[in-house]
Amino acid sequence: MVSRRLDTTQSTRGRILYIEDDSASAHLVERILTNQGYEVTTAWDGLEGITRANEDRPQLILMDINLPNMNGHEITTRLRSLPNFSNIPIVALTANNSPGNRKLALAAGCTGYLTKPIDVSRFPQQIDDFLQGRVEPLSPDEKQIHLEKHAQRMVEHLEEKVRELEAVNKRLQQLDQLKNDFIVLVSHELRTPLTLISGYSHLLNQIFAAPEADETQEPVRELVSGLDTSVQRMRDVVLEIINVSRITAGILEIVPTQLKLHKLVHKVCQKFEHVCQERALALHIGDLKHLPPIEGDREQLELAIRNVLSNAIKFTPDGGHIYIVGRRLEHGVELLVRDTGIGIPPEEHARIFEQFYMLGPIEKHSTSKVSFQGGGLGLGLAITKGIVKAHNGRIWVESQRRDLTHPPGSTFHIFLPLQRSTRQKPKSSIQSD
Ligand code: ADP
Numbered sequence: 001m002v003s004r005r006l007d008t009t010q011s012t013r014g015r016i017l018y019i020e021d022d023s024a025s026a027h028l029v030e031r032i033l034t035n036q037g038y039e040v041t042t043a044w045d046g047l048e049g050i051t052r053a054n055e056d057r058p059q060l061i062l063m064d065i066n067l068p069n070m071n072g073h074e075i076t077t078r079l080r081s082l083p084n085f086s087n088i089p090i091v092a093l094t095a096n097n098s099p100g101n102r103k104l105a106l107a108a109g110c111t112g113y114l115t116k117p118i119d120v121s122r123f124p125q126q127i128d129d130f131l132q133g134r135v136e137p138l139s140p141d142e143k144q145i146h147l148e149k150h151a152q153r154m155v156e157h158l159e160e161k162v163r164e165l166e167a168v169n170k171r172l173q174q175l176d177q178l179k180n181d182f183i184v185l186v187s188h189e190l191r192t193p194l195t196l197i198s199g200y201s202h203l204l205n206q207i208f209a210a211p212e213a214d215e216t217q218e219p220v221r222e223l224v225s226g227l228d229t230s231v232q233r234m235r236d237v238v239l240e241i242i243n244v245s246r247i248t249a250g251i252l253e254i255v256p257t258q259l260k261l262h263k264l265v266h267k268v269c270q271k272f273e274h275v276c277q278e279r280a281l282a283l284h285i286g287d288l289k290h291l292p293p294i295e296g297d298r299e300q301l302e303l304a305i306r307n308v309l310s311n312a313i314k315f316t317p318d319g320g321h322i323y324i325v326g327r328r329l330e331h332g333v334e335l336l337v338r339d340t341g342i343g344i345p346p347e348e349h350a351r352i353f354e355q356f357y358m359l360g361p362i363e364k365h366s367t368s369k370v371s372f373q374g375g376g377l378g379l380g381l382a383i384t385k386g387i388v389k390a391h392n393g394r395i396w397v398e399s400q401r402r403d404l405t406h407p408p409g410s411t412f413h414i415f416l417p418l419q420r421s422t423r424q425k426p427k428s429s430i431q432s433d
Pocket of ligand 1: 307311312315339341342343344352353357377378379380381382410
């Protein structure tokens with residue numbers, strides 16, 4: 001809920017924070033105290049109250065006791081543990097006027113205890129007394145007894161909350177599983193007819209593109225070519241989803257062979273030559289021939305490198321540079337894809353490797369794999385990470401910030417062991433796990 005802040009021009013007597021979930025009480029107290037020249041802020045629950053207290057630094061806190069989530073005793077104990085609130089008056093204001101409750105509130109850290117309904121004529125003076133240093137007494141013995149009670153209730157409350165959270169977490173996991181099953185089911189259902197359509201459209205395209213094709217059919221040829229491109233794109237999307245669902249289920253099939261990374265990188269780069277020219281991007285490939293061969297799945301690693309490179313292209317403004325270099329490490333090789341693009345804020349470094357995660361507005365979504373800032377499905381890096389992990393490798397990113405005006409660039413590191421069976425951790429400050 002949003003808190004309200006009542007600023008008064010003559011707020012010279014100090015700031016008061018009222019933590020209260022009942023709007024009628026809140027309005028009444030606010031009216032009385034603002035008329036007396038106080039500045040009153042209301043927070044509607046405990047968490048908001050703690051945040052407000054830290055931000056506003058009030059001189060006195062009025063605390064309702066029966067609040068949702070955290071009750072007034074718990075909030076008071078928490079506030080008392082913070083250096084700025086160890087001494088300020090925290091006054092309980094509650095409808096419960098039993099002596100036991102008063103002592104419990106004082107043991108939890110309250111300075112005083114006022115009951116509702118408030119006595120409008122006496123209330124300002126009562127507040128003033130607490131501001132002047134009034135503290136309601138509680139004998140050490142009584143404090144001890146009520147502190148124990150307070151501690152017991154807090155533990156009971158904690159247990160109740162943990163149970164609630166566990167139940168909610170279980171439900172969320174079930175929903176997540178349902179979502180995953182649905183995605184897998186739909187993509188598998190789509191795959192079969194799409195494979196057929198894709199085969200036919202490809203065939204048609206070949207027929208119309210053949211040199212001996214009838215020239216009068218030129219308009220049809222263009223239509224068929226457009227149709228084929230769209231169908232292939234659709235197929236790629238469905239395959240991407242199937243791929244990621246296999247990775248999630250841990251059933252990604254790896255067919256290992258001895259691979260030379262320089263060949264793989266050059267093959268991937270060739271596919272992007274045209275778009276790099278169109279967007280005036282300079283693609284620099286370092287000397288990768290010196291890298292030792294590694295054991296890996298050709299198709300999968302090609303896909304992994306393609307995803308990282310297509311991102312570098314997508315997130316680098318026209319006229320920028322992309323560098324691919326490699327280095328030999330003790331137990332493997334490391335491939336670095338560096339761009340001069342818009343960068344990634346450090347707090348997002350781990351999350352970009354999650355499924356369906358994309359940074360930036362959804363309106364930027366585009367099926368293009370290469371247009372500047374065109375967002376995809378948010379699967380590319382999840383798939384890449386899954387492939388790299390299936391090779392017992394690691395992938396991580398280095399980037400200082402996201403900045404469209406002064407692009408800081410990003411560097412993706414892919415570490416691959418020479419043998420799939422050896423798992424080595426390269427040194428890095430930021431790593432996805
Ligand atoms: P998609 O498949 O939609 O491209 P990815 O999983 O590949 O999604 O990437 C997730 C997000 O990570 C992207 O939406 C983008 O915000 C960010 N990202 C990935 N690579 C780069 C990069 N080289 N520069 C800047 N941002 C990047």
